[in-house]
Amino acid sequence: MVFPDARDVPVDPLSEQRLSGSGLDYRIVDLADPAAARAFVRAETRGFLDQEPDDESVRATVDMMAARRNVGVYAATAGSAVDALPVATVDSWVTPMTVPGGGHVPMWAISAVTVAGTHRRRGIARSLLEGELRAAVGAGIPVAGLTATEATIYGRYGFGPAAPVARVEVDARRAGGIAPEPTGVVEYVDREQLPEALSQVHERAREQRAGQIPGWPLRWMRLAGTAPGEEKGRAVRGAQYRDADGVVRGVLVYALEILDAEFGADLVIRHVVADAPEALRALWAFAVNHDLIRTVRADLQPVDDPLPWLVADQRAVRTTVHDHGWLRILDVPSALGARSYRAPLDLVIRVSDPLGFAEGSWRVRIGQDGAAVIEPTADAADIALDVAALSSLYLGGVSATTLRAAGRITATADSAASFDDAFGSASAPTLSIWY
Incomplete structure (x- = not known):
């Protein structure tokens, strides 16, 4: 492409x-x-x-x-x-x-x-x-995107939060540990090797979840602590998971925050990426089972991350969901036509856009094959919403039923539910990096 x-x-x-x-x-x-x-x-x-x-x-x-x-x-x-x-x-x-x-x-x-x-x-x-x-x-x-340091700025320009993420904190002493993987191996990685490992695994993993984009060398160097000017780079450590064939399928980058009052530390994950479930499980096990660790902290995790289901005591995992990836649809037919859908749909959406780019009424027809045809129409709308709301709904990480309850869209309960059936995704969209 x-x-x-x-x-x-x-x-x-x-x-x-x-x-x-x-x-x-x-x-x-x-x-x-x-x-x-x-x-x-x-x-x-x-x-x-x-x-x-x-x-x-x-x-x-x-x-x-x-x-x-x-x-x-x-x-x-x-x-x-x-x-x-x-x-x-x-x-x-x-x-x-x-x-x-x-x-x-x-x-x-x-x-x-x-x-x-x-x-x-x-x-x-x-x-x-x-x-x-x-x-x-x-x-x-057809689409613009950004990550926001402040959450109240970009809605006025038609952006909507579309790829929420989770900040997690694990009480490692309470969690009860995670069973290690029976195959494959976790091994330490020198910092100088981390950028390339992160890049390779991310390129494979980003194809598996909506909302992801490619990274770039300086992004991986900064996460690995090897970029110029990284004063705390020496504190960064890395581990990777190799499968039974010797292929690196996951990478974990972390730092330790030493606890002054006791002999131990908090393990702060700077980045974790895996392109296979067993690799992710193994890296979480490495972090949570690590000796002398009080808590494990990580941000930018998928909201459906399996971590709470890996530990013996789910109450040891504290999860805070927050906005991260913001989108702004500019061309409704091109944007909606670029993705596939999970259920048939035939309804009209009326989109308001203060800047005019996405303004209009569109009939959205989705067939059994998951492909969509989007055409302008003068028919009455089944769903009326602004471009920010449509942008939030685009990846399936935000529910039309939820936005209806919040007064953000105008629709019947049935129309919102049908929209969700079609737009939903098996895996939650996410965005694992800042840009």
Whole structure:
């Protein structure tokens, strides 16, 4: 599958005009210019409250961002100085996202959204986000996505939380242990080997759950503690599971937080990935059964993770579900037509969209084969909802029945239930990385 290159898409003219009227320069950043690239990375780092990057960290980040479309907003006082820090940043790229049924949809991934504290409440974030959406529409991309550090920002732009995840904490002393796998082996892995192992297993595992996207080298290096500037990298440890044929089927990256009051530690999982159930069970057993461990903590786990069913005492597992992967449908027929469905369906949905991209009424017909045909219609709607709600429902991780009860959609109980029967997925959608 060949996707458009986001770097070929110019800045959005409407956002450019709006920001220019406020004395701001909105432009694509030339990362080939070392001074401009360093300034962009410094601004993005500042926006996420990270420490000032050193030269090696800047080079590593620029190498990663070189494959993306990087946009900066500059104050008029900066003039043409290439080393001036932008007052706002965003980057984006087109990536395949796994959808129910194992297919993929092109997604406009949005990242590095920052606005300097000196320039808040000037409409900059609105221009950045709407500019990205218009750029995606212009490139023919049907879905945009992001991960959010704050949950109240993106709904106004039509994004909805679509891939919830779980934060888990296990009282290892109470859990009762997990039976080890009878086949295969868990072994320690040097930090330097972890990025490649994570990449290989993730590429296989991401095909198994809707909502996942490919990773990239710097993401795996940061998780493994081997990226430039990782001050606590030496505390990172790794383990992997090899099956009976010697194939690595799962990887666990973790760190230990030593308990001052006793001889022991908490085991904090930075990332766990497996492409086979036995590999996941073995890695959970390694963590929960580990000697001298009080608690095991992990985030970004699937909401249907089997962990509570692996331990003797389920009350030893505390699970907190929270939003993580946010989606924004831009083209209803293309987005809905990209996935498959679990039950037949024939109903009309009326979608409202304040930005107009997904506005309209659509008849959704799904056959016994799970394929959908989506056509515009003037027929009365069976379900009326806004684009954020439809985006939340898209992967099957959010229930139409739940959104009806919350007043987020207008539908009969039967229509909502039929929608859920069709849109549901055998495995909960998830997103195991930040971007």
